[in-house]
Amino acid sequence: MQSDTGRVLSVESLTPMDQPKNIQFVPTRFFESFIAVARELIFRPARFFEQLRPSGSLLGPIVFLVVCQFVSSLLVANVTGANIPLFAALFVSGIVSMVLGAACLHTMLTTPLFNSRLPFEATVSIVAYASIVDLVAWIPLLDIIANIYGLFLMYIGFKIIHRLTPRRAGVAVFVTVMLIGFTRLMMLLLTAPDWINSLIQASTSNTIPS
Numbered sequence: 121m122q123s124d125t126g127r128v129l130s131v132e133s134l135t136p137m138d139q140p141k142n143i144q145f146v147p148t149r150f151f152e153s154f155i156a157v158a159r160e161l162i163f164r165p166a167r168f169f170e171q172l173r174p175s176g177s178l179l180g181p182i183v184f185l186v187v188c189q190f191v192s193s194l195l196v197a198n199v200t201g202a203n204i205p206l207f208a209a210l211f212v213s214g215i216v217s218m219v220l221g222a223a224c225l226h227t228m229l230t231t232p233l234f235n236s237r238l239p240f241e242a243t244v245s246i247v248a249y250a251s252i253v254d255l256v257a258w259i260p261l262l263d264i265i266a267n268i269y270g271l272f273l274m275y276i277g278f279k280i281i282h283r284l285t286p287r288r289a290g291v292a293v294f295v296t297v298m299l300i301g302f303t304r305l306m307m308l309l310l311t312a313p314d315w316i317n318s319l320i321q322a323s324t325s326n327t328i329p330s
Contacts, residue, residue, distance in 0.1 A: 142171055145184040145249075157184070161252050165273055168249075169280040174242040181241070181248035182219075189214035192254040199258065202315065209311035213304045214254070221299035222247040225292060229282060234292070236282045246277030247296065271297065 143160050146153040160168035193210035200206070226243040229236040236242075253270035257263050271293055279289040308316050 181245040185248035213307035217304035
């Protein structure tokens with residue numbers, strides 16, 4: 121079977137012997153590649169990261185991240201009845217926090233403690249593709265499952281791509297979550313303080329008996 125360079129094919133339409141070695145998000149084949157990547161991340165995450173190239177263009181992972189954050193931020197803003205400024209704050213803070221968190225983590229991974237020699241593209245790809253869970257993480261009852269699965273995706277990604285031990289992969293996930301969470305919280309406190317305060321008040325009223 122022949123295919124154009126960079127072409128992403130549907131997994132179900134191929135036999136195991138014919139399945140492509142590289143299933144990645146290709147912006148020029150938006151829907152086809154997005155669905156293929158999402159399917160692999162949900163049903164075969166280990167195989168997805170095993171065939172993921174550790175180096176290459178940042179365009180695919182970054183666009184994938186932007187799409188997931190755009191849809192997630194739009195849905196959250198609509199559900200809460202908020203306005204465009206909140207959508208913009210959620211959208212920008214999501215992208216910036218994840219890219220910045222990946223950059224800080226990659227710096228740590230290149231130290232002698234982790235001794236990774238892979239380029240930045242490898243780290244940001246893991247974080248970007250794990251953001252697929254943000255599409256449903258805003259739904260009550262599904263949020264906990266989605267967030268846990270997001271942690272699992274990052275753990276598998278760091279373990280397979282950066283070839284970290286299970287303990288070091290766990291440390292990498294913990295550091296990533298802390299960096300992303302702190303950065304996004306600080307940005308939202310500056311750009312959407314009223315929304316953050318409303319979340320805190322809602323959480324307090326649910327945990328403290330009246």
